[in-house]
Amino acid sequence: MLRRLLYPVSADFKLIEGQLKCFSNMHTTSKTRDSFGLHNNHSLSRNRTDVLPEHPNTCTPIADFYAGKSILITGGAGFLGKVFIERLLFNCSEIDKIFVILREKKGIKAEQRLQHITESPLFSKLKETRPKDLDKIVPIEGDMELERLGLKSDDQKTILENVSVVFHSAAEIRFHKPLKHTLKVNVEGTREVLKLCRQMDKMEAFVYVSTAYSQAERKIIEEIVYPPPDKLSEVYKTLESNNSTKEMKQILKGKFSTYTFSKAMAESLVAEEHGNVPTIIVRPSVVGAICGEPLPGWVDNWNGATGLIYDFGRGVNKVFHGQRETITDMIPVDYIVNLAIVAATKCSDNKDVKVYNSCSSLDNPLICGYLKDKCAEAYRKIHNDNSTAKAYFFKSPWMVSIVCLLYQMVPAHVADFWLRCRGMEPRYVKELKPAIVRRDLLKKLTSMSFFWRTEQTRSLYVTLSQQDQRQFPFDPKNVSWDEYFENYFKGIYKYLNVKK
Template sequence: MTKKSLKEDDIVSYTAAMTVHLNRFYQYNSNQIESIWNETDSITNFYKNSNIFITGGTGFVGKALVEKLLRSCPDIQSIYLLMRPKKGRSIEERLDELLKNPVFGRIKQENIDVFLKVKAVCGDITHVNLGINKKEVTILLDKIDIVFHSAATVKFNEDLKQALIYNTLGTKQVLEFCTKIKQLKSFVYVSTAFSNSIREYIEEDVYETPYDPDAIFHFIDELSKEAFDVLSKKLLGNHPNTYTLTKALGEKIVLKYSEKIPSAIVRPSINVFLVTASWREPYPGWVDSVSGITGIFMECGRGTIKSIMCNEKYKMDIIPVDIVVNTLICAAWHTVQSRSNSMRVYNCVSGQANPITWKEFKLLTQKYSRQYPSKYVTWYPGFTYRTSKTTHIVCATLFQIIPSVILDVYLCCVGKKPIMLKISKKFYDALLAGSHFSTNEWRFEDSTMRSLIKAVNAAPDGKYFETDIDDSNGFSWEEYVKNFNLGVRQYILKDDLSSLEQAKIKLNRLFWFQKIIQIVPIYILCRIAVPYLNQWIWEML
């Protein structure tokens, strides 16, 4: 039997058929490869089946972080929140209270069962193994994949010893715990953009500190309070407060441990003081804390703050809380998705991408506090920036402290509890404590933050994790300050828009009352001066 010879036409047909099959094979596998690539690149897929451990989950940023993870990463397995019993409430009671917060409103409407994933863990960041009992430690070390360390004391005037224990030693204890976790993918430390505020230009690097944190920990245990107070002045150096110093030392420890665990540092504008209401998520204007600039913003709207230590020409580096939260979530993903030989530091600020000056913010604040006044408005809104500390103290005393005393006297007379002086004193102290950040200006490098934004935008689900505050991305300070004002009104003052007409009537009365108050002294002065002026004119004639 003879073999048939291949004809030229057969060869052509065979080649064409093979080409079709290869093209189909290539197309199929390209789709598969693309699918695998997208799956790997996906932020939500990174969190699929993950067990997340969070410190500081009951704080302003912590609440927003928990909410965003639950809502946008639905395949998370569990979120463990480290908590302490507080003010007679157990951790279970505190968790129940946390989940009733308005920040979780959207989740309650969409999928309330997701709250079963949130679990409270009793512990304390200042203790070995975070003070967690042995049984839970074993479980957590086997399960945890991702850690967010947000817990800290954010008081500017905190005793240095206490600030070191919470912000620096606490960070070391968390990191030491992380070294024992069997499958840790990522550790993210929430620092502050002002941890190195002794510099005018702040790069996305961890700077050397004059003192070794471990040596300082030794002094904490060995020295008496009196002796440590003496040492504190030397340790503080040029730092404006204990918060910035202890966060800088915390960063140094994170850098050291980054050799053992995959780590990243996110530096938002000062946590609580300059981290402000949400831009978009979960609701425009959502805010939960009256600390720092939010409390000051609220009191400016109520008219009780009339003088602020500030240079109005400088940039105001505030950052919306949802931008911070998305940056934290994406930094954990970025650490794994795009590995680097060195630990990344992200300066999460607004001043580089979309700056606003203190003066511009003031004008918008006054505009919207008058357009959407609260029924709790006390004086007609309006305040002045001052760069002289002496002038500020005099004006604050005349226009804030003394009126508060008068109001308290009135409250006593009508049988109500006098609280105005206490409130006024609280914000007076806050203004002075934060004056360093409103009378100075910094430049921040943001190349690493920009690389994160680029990576997020390229991710298949990046649009759900907005990290860019640029105006080309739809961000508007005008709209933001309006929603900030409405958010303070709704979430802090618990005053919905049904009271707006009543509040406007009250505001109008306060406007004319203020005019009368301003005119009366001038009238009295004129009445006193006119006789002397007439006499002087007659003598001249």
């Protein structure tokens, strides 16, 4: 009875289902491209392998490039940062030091935070094979919001004298944060990192990790640096007054959020102020769990795609923005990190900033309806459940709100009332509300198709030897989504301590 009250958006509602134009079994690359006109007459219709230039595999092995070098990583406590540390240590065994800038958080010092990082299951394989390599990680206390990153004089001197490559992945990723704060971290923090890089004695490459959605007001996003949405000085001037919601929309210039706006501004800053520092920008799309080594399916937080995928699978929320046929772009976290690690070895030009899009929309596209079905399938496998849970997509935000209210929220309240009458703890509204928040937060992911060009990314990949391609995979064409989402769900239950 409770199930029927809570989840009435089911096969019984044929009227709602009949309004949807969806195709759930479409996923193979050829079918996907045909359905969107990506073959023959479309401007994006070229065979994805035909555009790649031929490269002789005579390059120096990636591990050899990093041998004897010291690296600096910002954002080392984050999802990306942890993978950067582990992949560099494991695949580049001759690396000298990895300096990691960590801020003191809630009274916990940088050294203690580093210990917490290395306690992650992500480092289990490294601990089994070469545990002493963890001693190469050097915590440096700093803060992206402070001038000179808040570095102590001795620490700054050590960095300037020893570091050759910098991976800047620290960022404020929360969409709801005020723009002033987000700019402080993502733009001014990046400026301070660049100042540091320009003073380094051995600087060979600066890699800035941006986001593919920094330019998502465009339908097709090239691997180039775009003009900034506005002059930074003008933005700060406008922000001096208390801005209304309407004024904030005008400031954001069509960007999805303060986060994507700040990333677009930071990209422009990097291009303008990198000086003689060889510089690369990597633009990942929505970040997902690890695909390959060392732990397929490993994930350590609910950010990125993880929360939505979990909601897709368990079926608590059944009403979504957009259409089943929307192309959803996602990329495994290790593919982003591997691309950045490899790109840094090819960064010899100190004039032009090279941009690499780490995206799957053209090379191995994910259809939203397929994603939903695969998540539900993975969920059922874990729970040995043969039931089916349908999802309904609506283009109109009003339809999403109305259908969600009538067929989910009201029944959830009724179900909770019934539980209270029986002396039980209410739980249905509590489960549904965060799922709705995540759905609305990531509604662009399910309601709009974007296409990111990846010619430079794929051209970089073909320069690698077969061994390096195995150690540093980043070509999204090689991802088996069926296997990936099965491992993803296993990872959610294993590493995020979700109980069945």
